Amino acid sequence: MTTTSTDKAVQPPAGRSILPAPKYPRVFGVGRGRLVQYGIFILLALFVLAPIVPILYQSFRDRPLYEAGGLLTAGNYVKLFTDAGFGQVVLNTAIFAVGTTVLTLVIAIPMAVLVVRTRLPFGRLLGLSMQWPFFISSLILGFGWITLYGPAGFISVQLRQVFGFVPWNLYSLGGMAVTEAVGLAPIAYVFCANALRQSDASLESAARVCGAGPVRILFQVVVPMLRPPIVYSSILIFSMSLETLSVPLLYGTPVRIEVFSTFLYTNGLQSISPDYGILGAASTLILAVTIGTVAIQAKVLKNAQRFISVRGKATRPRLLDLGWIRWVAAAAIVIYIIFGALLPILGLVFRSFTMIFTPLQNPFDTLTLSNYQRVFTFPVYVQSITNSVVVAAVGAVLVSVLALLAVLVARRSPFKFARSVEYLALAPQAMPGIIVGIGFFWAFALTPGGGWVQGTLMAVIIAFGLRALPTAFGSIAPAIMQIGRELDDAARTSGADWFGTFFRILRTLLRPAFVGALILVFVTMMKEYSAALFLSSANTGVIGTTMLDLWVQGNTGSVAALATIQIAITAVFVAVANLFMKGHTDA
Amino acid sequence: MPEVQVSGLHKKFGDVTVLNDINFTIREGEFFTLLGPSGCGKSTTLNCIAGLESPTAGSITVDGVPFVDTAKKLYVPTEERNLGMVFQSYALWPHMTVEANLVMPLAIRKVSKEEKAVRIHEALDTVGLAHLKDRYPHQLSGGQQQRVALARALVYSPSVLLLDEPLSNLDAKLREQSRAWLKRLQVELGITTVYVTHDQDEALSLSDRIAVMFEGNMTQIGAPAEIYERPATAAVAAFVGSCNFFTGRLEETRGGIARVRLDNTGLVVKVASTLALSPGDAVTVAVRPERLTITPASADVTGANVLDTSVLTRSYVGSRYEYGLKLGTNVVQVISPTGNLDGDVRLVFDADDALLYAGSNVPSAEAQELMTVAS
Numbered sequence: 038m039t040t041t042s043t044d045k046a047v048q049p050p051a052g053r054s055i056l057p058a059p060k061y062p063r064v065f066g067v068g069r070g071r072l073v074q075y076g077i078f079i080l081l082a083l084f085v086l087a088p089i090v091p092i093l094y095q096s097f098r099d100r101p102l103y104e105a106g107g108l109l110t111a112g113n114y115v116k117l118f119t120d121a122g123f124g125q126v127v128l129n130t131a132i133f134a135v136g137t138t139v140l141t142l143v144i145a146i147p148m149a150v151l152v153v154r155t156r157l158p159f160g161r162l163l164g165l166s167m168q169w170p171f172f173i174s175s176l177i178l179g180f181g182w183i184t185l186y187g188p189a190g191f192i193s194v195q196l197r198q199v200f201g202f203v204p205w206n207l208y209s210l211g212g213m214a215v216t217e218a219v220g221l222a223p224i225a226y227v228f229c230a231n232a233l234r235q236s237d238a239s240l241e242s243a244a245r246v247c248g249a250g251p252v253r254i255l256f257q258v259v260v261p262m263l264r265p266p267i268v269y270s271s272i273l274i275f276s277m278s279l280e281t282l283s284v285p286l287l288y289g290t291p292v293r294i295e296v297f298s299t300f301l302y303t304n305g306l307q308s309i310s311p312d313y314g315i316l317g318a319a320s321t322l323i324l325a326v327t328i329g330t331v332a333i334q335a336k337v338l339k340n341a342q343r344f345i346s347v348r349g350k351a352t353r354p355r356l357l358d359l360g361w362i363r364w365v366a367a368a369a370i371v372i373y374i375i376f377g378a379l380l381p382i383l384g385l386v387f388r389s390f391t392m393i394f395t396p397l398q399n400p401f402d403t404l405t406l407s408n409y410q411r412v413f414t415f416p417v418y419v420q421s422i423t424n425s426v427v428v429a430a431v432g433a434v435l436v437s438v439l440a441l442l443a444v445l446v447a448r449r450s451p452f453k454f455a456r457s458v459e460y461l462a463l464a465p466q467a468m469p470g471i472i473v474g475i476g477f478f479w480a481f482a483l484t485p486g487g488g489w490v491q492g493t494l495m496a497v498i499i500a501f502g503l504r505a506l507p508t509a510f511g512s513i514a515p516a517i518m519q520i521g522r523e524l525d526d527a528a529r530t531s532g533a534d535w536f537g538t539f540f541r542i543l544r545t546l547l548r549p550a551f552v553g554a555l556i557l558v559f560v561t562m563m564k565e566y567s568a569a570l571f572l573s574s575a576n577t578g579v580i581g582t583t584m585l586d587l588w589v590q591g592n593t594g595s596v597a598a599l600a601t602i603q604i605a606i607t608a609v610f611v612a613v614a615n616l617f618m619k620g621h622t623d624a
Numbered sequence: 625m626p627e628v629q630v631s632g633l634h635k636k637f638g639d640v641t642v643l644n645d646i647n648f649t650i651r652e653g654e655f656f657t658l659l660g661p662s663g664c665g666k667s668t669t670l671n672c673i674a675g676l677e678s679p680t681a682g683s684i685t686v687d688g689v690p691f692v693d694t695a696k697k698l699y700v701p702t703e704e705r706n707l708g709m710v711f712q713s714y715a716l717w718p719h720m721t722v723e724a725n726l727v728m729p730l731a732i733r734k735v736s737k738e739e740k741a742v743r744i745h746e747a748l749d750t751v752g753l754a755h756l757k758d759r760y761p762h763q764l765s766g767g768q769q770q771r772v773a774l775a776r777a778l779v780y781s782p783s784v785l786l787l788d789e790p791l792s793n794l795d796a797k798l799r800e801q802s803r804a805w806l807k808r809l810q811v812e813l814g815i816t817t818v819y820v821t822h823d824q825d826e827a828l829s830l831s832d833r834i835a836v837m838f839e840g841n842m843t844q845i846g847a848p849a850e851i852y853e854r855p856a857t858a859a860v861a862a863f864v865g866s867c868n869f870f871t872g873r874l875e876e877t878r879g880g881i882a883r884v885r886l887d888n889t890g891l892v893v894k895v896a897s898t899l900a901l902s903p904g905d906a907v908t909v910a911v912r913p914e915r916l917t918i919t920p921a922s923a924d925v926t927g928a929n930v931l932d933t934s935v936l937t938r939s940y941v942g943s944r945y946e947y948g949l950k951l952g953t954n955v956v957q958v959i960s961p962t963g964n965l966d967g968d969v970r971l972v973f974d975a976d977d978a979l980l981y982a983g984s985n986v987p988s989a990e991a992q993e994l995m996t997v998a999s
Binding site for chain 1: 674675676701702703704705706708709712713716717718719728729730732733735773777780781786
């Protein structure tokens with residue numbers, strides 16, 4: 038008999054008595070794990086509903102929320118639809134969103150196929166650079182494009198000098214769609230590239246055995262298998278272009294082209310006596326549309342998972358050889374990267390160090406630091422930079438922790454509302470930033486004690502945090518699915534409760550995913566500004582809102598300087614975080 | 625050593641019934657196996673005992689302590705049940721050394737440092753891996769990982785050991801040796817053990833008693849010999865060991881011997897039976913391949929049943945020969961020590977060698993299809 042036995046006949050040797058099962062305290066008859074699960078559920082529900090409920094309420098009220106004695110009415114909607122301008126807004130939005138979606142796919146799908154599945158010169162490098170427009174906010178991208186391709190842009194002016202005319206007009210729906218598509222293409226690219234990497238290589242081998250050449254394999258096997266990620270990402274891109282504010286605001290304002298988001302911006306923020314009822318009604322409409330698209334997307338993805346072939350075996354498919362076409366393909370990708378993102382950003386950075394940026398005069402003659410000087414002489418501008426960093430840093434921690442807990446509850450708990458937790462965490466995907474801003478503004482104004490938060494950095498963190506939550510959730514959830522459920526079960530049978538399982542086992546295993554989420558949220562919140570337009574007071578602006586202010590004042594040099602600062606902060610942070618991650622993943 | 629009592633266990637996922645009225649009692653120190661094809665509910669039953677799943681109805685008691693009783697709305701969470709469990713994938717925590725894996729359950733129970741060291745050493749010693757305590761799981765072979773998982777399940781002296789197909793990830797040779805080792809260990813420890821497997825050899829060689837499950841029902845509980853020799857249904861006969869099935873009609877039953885006219889040839893065979901059946905009823909005759917004898921057609925034989933057949937195939941499998949004989953449209957499997965038979969032969973078996981089941985439902989239509997030839 039060994040001592041692991043507890044046979045009655047054998048007296049256990051000293052110090053090795055039978056160990057009693059652990060007992061965990063109960064509060065109101067439930068364990069602490071269940072309490073945390075309910076806590077997360079309620080917190081998420083409050084977080085998501087806080088901005089929506091006031092908007093809905095306002096849209097049916099005949100006067101502003103803060104005025105007493107209001108009546109419920111559908112008048113706001115009637116007014117909105119009979120407003121002559123609104124039909125044009127809807128039409129513009131539709132053209133812009135559809136155009137952006139189509140263009141994004143035209144850029145992203147061929148690139149994903151070429152980079153992942155064919156032998157391409159510098160394929161790895163191109164694949165990596167494909168993704169980096171993601172790190173730059175669309176506001177900055179818009180500034181960069183205007184600097185180069187706008188009516189007075191560097192390249193436009195150069196062309197006019199040579200040919201006498203400019204073959205494009207950036208300040209149009211088409212120009213907006215092209216710019217937005219360049220910015221959003223990395224998202225569609227990542228979806229398609231991941232699907233391609235995970236697809237079963239033997240399918241292609243089978244086609245090859247049947248005698249199919251590389252081009253035939255591409256068009257008859259590889260591309261048809263991409264249907265799920267294409268459908269999924271096109272819906273995502275569509276809903277993102279419905280809500281985007283930056284590019285339509287920058288390009289559309291001078292030529293009076295209005296889309297949904299700019300309509301909300303001008304009616305809610307720029308008008309002297311905003312009609313809150315109309316603002317509420319329009320916000321509700323947009324919410325309905327974006328929630329609809331995200332719901333469709335969720336449904337599509339659910340079905341799609343059935344026929345994405347993911348195998349545990351790592352059989353790397355052989356890359357297809359396209360012959361001379363590969364040089365054309367590589368050139369096309371290089372053109373996208375250089376003219377789409379690299380040149381506009383470099384132009385913007387260069388602009389920040391010059392007085393005047395035009396081919397008519399050698400920009401090196403007017404090198405200066407005065408753009409930066411202007412930013413740093415005004416305490417409000419300096420504060421907006423520190424605000425951005427504080428918001429992004431604090432927000433990254435808070436949002437990542439919340440997302441981690443939400444993932445644990447949604448994917449690793451017997452909690453009966455686990456699915457609801459997941460939907461709540463992903464719901465903000467469907468909530469445009471500007472609407473989140475309006476919603477929280479009203480929510481803080483209406484809730485007792487909300488005044489303490491109104492106008493503080495905390496308000497900005499809450500609003501940005503809500504917007505970043507789906508990103509964080511989406512980056513942690515796949516990581517937890519990689520961790521076998523039996524690891525949890527083993528911990529439970531060993532005596533750890535739900536909470537203990539996390540602290541003793543999952544915490545360490547999830548650390549890389551958590552750090553990944555931290556980086557992603559930091560970058561996302563650094564880019565974010567639209568939710569702050571309504572929420573910021575004079576002292577709580579962020580870089581994005583300050584850039585817009587300076588842009589309206591015509592201080593394009595200082596806008597470029599701020600953009601450069603934001604890019605630099607993001608780059609330094611990502612680099613340091615990556616270094617840190619490399620050093621710690623082995624632990 | 626505690627007793628495990630499971631009664632009236634039901635489990636439903638939506639409209640699908642996974643467990644249907646499962647009842648059994650495991651005696652103290654017994655090695656009890658849940659055997660069945662995948663999806664039969666054996667793992668669900670084990671998970672209900674472990675508390676990883678909660679039953680829709682029913683109760684589970686271990687050592688007199690109720691773990692689950694749906695009637696009284698009682699449910700003890702997994703972590704408070706003090707059971708040891710080994711998972712199919714071993715579920716060793718990959719970021720911890722072997723020692724750290726074993727420390728965790730002890731740390732939860734707030735065991736003193738000295739006792740931790742003693743217990744861990746002894747648990748690892750039991751599985752013969754005390755020298756590997758500083759390794760990480762990925763540095764161990766599959767067999768070693770499985771033994772560490774076992775040590776982790778034993779280190780806190782659990783009341784019952786639950787094993788969920790622990791040998792299925794090992795390769796064939798190692799699996800056989802591990803089986804023998806596991807049996808010795810269990811006898812030595814005398815710990816009540818519940819074992820889940822779909823492998824009939826494992827079940828027969830390891831268990832004190834086996835419970836055979838099909839589609840959420842518990843079909844038969846008994847000692848290995850009982851399950852093999854007297855399977856309660858044709859399905860059990862087919863699943864545990866291999867078996868030939870012939871459908872036919874009962875002619876008459878006299879003195880415990882049933883005369884059955886086979887559908888495939890129209891021949892009559894005699895089968896020992898205690899079933900209460902009346903002439904004309906559809907029946908199924910089951911005979912295990914090793915209970916059949918083949919003799920050359922020329923030889924003079926006596927026996928209850930002598931059938932004329934011919935050899936279709938003969939394969940050499942090392943210790944014996946496997947024959948495929950043609951009987952009407954059926955292929956009959958026979959195991960024989962002699963390998964020189966060919967052409968026309970005779971198939972001989974006694975009335976006691978065959979089993980009789982009511983009805984003509986032969987298990988596994990697909991397998992039966994493969995065992996059919998044109999007449």
